[in-house]
Amino acid sequence: MSTKNSYIFVLNKANYLIKNKYGFFSLKYLVTLCSLFTIFNQIDAQNSLKDYVSPALKTVQLHRNDWPLSYPIIRLGSDQTLVLSFDEPGSQIKDYYYTIVHCDAQWNPSPLMPTDYIQGVPVNPITDYSYSFNTTMDYVHYQLSFPNLSIRPLISGNYVLEVFEGPTGGKTVLRKRFYVNEPLVKIESYVRNRQSSATEPDYQEINFEIIHKGLSINNPVEEVTVTVMQNGRTDNVISGLRPRFFGGDRMDFNFIRETEMEAGNEFRYLDIRSFRFYTDRIEEIVFEDPFYHVSVVPERPRFPSSYQYRQDLNGRYYIEADTRENPDTEGDYAFVHFRLFCDIPFISKRIYINGALTNWLLDSSSEMEYDPVINAYRTTLMLKQGYYNYQYVMVERGETQGEVFQLENSYYETENDYLILVYYRKQGERTHRLIGAEVINSARSLQGSGK
Structure with a gap:
């Protein structure tokens, strides 16, 4: 079932329940219907869902609660939460709502119904906001903590948090990616450096093995894919990596050039x-x-x-x-x-x-x-x-x-973070699960030039 058809199914089902079971249109349900209708039309018109921030919003942050420098990753079924915050210059309170969208490993919307990956109400208002105090520039500070009592992800994988104006799915003002991990594998990784000439950049190569003890994977080459991200950059992400070798409960991702990135310099x-x-x-x-x-x-x-x-x-x-x-x-x-x-x-x-x-x-x-x-x-x-x-x-x-x-410039000694994400799509399943997420720091794992 396509993403658009999935949302149509939900709309029709909700419409039937409201009209036939309850006998009246609740404002809350009507708002949800209108919002979902607008959202699935916007989503269906896109392929990969990329981060987006309206020029009107400033200081947009999405991170683990009480950990402002963290990646936006939480463990499935845990009490971990993410905090979204942003400012909007001015003194007018906006009517902002949010939802979450499950995506596959390539950030295309999954062919799932919202009820397959959301527990609770799919569309909710952002109610936590404050005015700036004693500042030269007036602004409104918005904050959202989730998962919460209103909405919670049911499955692991890639997700997009979408914020839009008005209860009926108006203009999107913010789209941020985040991850829900179910740690079913162990990742053993290290960084190997490659020193180049004075006129060429040095590179860092990320090598790793995945141990999936207790998880039966019938066809690793077809069912497992890995993404590597350097720091928080989105332009140079390496994705679609398949294991070179596998056997027993191990998969080998020790490549020659496929996982190289410019080492860069300290920021x-x-x-x-x-x-x-x-x-x-x-x-x-x-x-x-x-x-x-x-x-x-x-x-x-x-x-x-x-x-x-x-x-x-x-x-x-x-x-x-x-x-x-x-x-x-x-x-x-x-x-x-x-x-x-x-x-x-x-x-x-x-x-x-x-x-x-x-x-x-x-x-x-x-x-x-x-x-x-x-x-x-x-x-x-x-x-x-x-x-x-x-x-x-x-x-x-x-x-x-x-x-x-x-x-x-680019030096192999440069300290970088690398986020390794392991996706699993079992034969017959409709989308990818995220079964492993690990951050490796190059300064703590460099193996020496040419090794």
């Missing part, structure tokens, strides 16, 4: 926890009524250069405001100005500022423009007080995957 950083004191990467802080403007120290490409270790957040950020007790609502915003000096522009390439501060998206919101007057790429981001990591990424026109070598 650049920006500290704007205070607008009163200049940190080492701030050139100027100016209050131009009614807002703050922060100019970052002018930067240059880090190629050529030598490797220097610096502890970082691997592209993430956290919100914190000096002298403020609650940065969620008391943290202020500033327009932050970035400049990357280049003597001449890259004719066939686009330059982006990348990291969680731009939602790891390489689009118009993160693209930098070349200014010939100062011979630099520049962009301005509206950022909340906090501590940020970022890097500059170059993308060939017509391509979607970025490269960091020419702007950031």
Whole structure:
């Protein structure tokens, strides 16, 4: 059954129950019907569901409760929860609703009915919101914790959290991916480095074996697929990996080149926890009524250069405001100005500022423009007080995957996180389960050059 037909089935069934069993149209059920109808039309028009953030929303974060630097992964059937938070400048409260959509390993909507993967009500309002307090920029802070009493995933796999305006499935303003894991396998992994010449990037190769003791897998090559993600980047994800060898309760994923990624460099950083004191990467802080403007120290490409270790957040950020007790609502915003000096522009390439501060998206919101007057790429981001990591990424026109070598350099010693996701689709099943998720850190597992 297609995704669209699945939703039609649910709508018809709910319509029958409301009209024949209850004898009247409850407003709650009518809202759910309208929302689902709109949502399945939007979903059916897409293939892979990608992250999306409306330009109207700022500081979008999705992570484990009380763990702001974590990946959005929870264990099936546990009491673990995810927290979504975001700000919207202004003082008007919006009527936001949310739902979750189950996807296969390629992030295509699963051919399942919502009742197959959702326990509770498929569409729910976001009711937790607060006004900013004592800030130069007014905003409304929204927060959602789930799974909750209203909605809970029933099966493992890839999920998309979708937020939209109005109770009838209006315009989508936010779409974020998350994972529900049922840990049925063990992942034994390590990172091997490959040192290149001075004019080529160094690479890190992620190798691993999967032990599925107690889980019968009849045809691993057809039923198991693996995805590898570097830090939080979405443009260079390696997916669709199949085992090279298998036997007994082990599957081998030790490849030669298939799991290589540019090692990159330690992330650049920006500290704007205070607008009163200049940190080492701030050139100027100016209050131009009614807002703050922060100019970052002018930067240059880090190629050529030598490797220097610096502890970082691997592209993430956290919100914190000096002298403020609650940065969620008391943290202020500033327009932050970035400049990357280049003597001449890259004719066939686009330059982006990348990291969680731009939602790891390489689009118009993160693209930098070349200014010939100062011979630099520049962009301005509206950022909340906090501590940020970022890097500059170059993308060939017509391509979607970025490269960091020419702007950031690439060293095999660089510390990176790699998220390994193991999907299982047994013969006859309609979608993938997520049966293993493991984060490996390159600095704790490097095997040495050429090994």
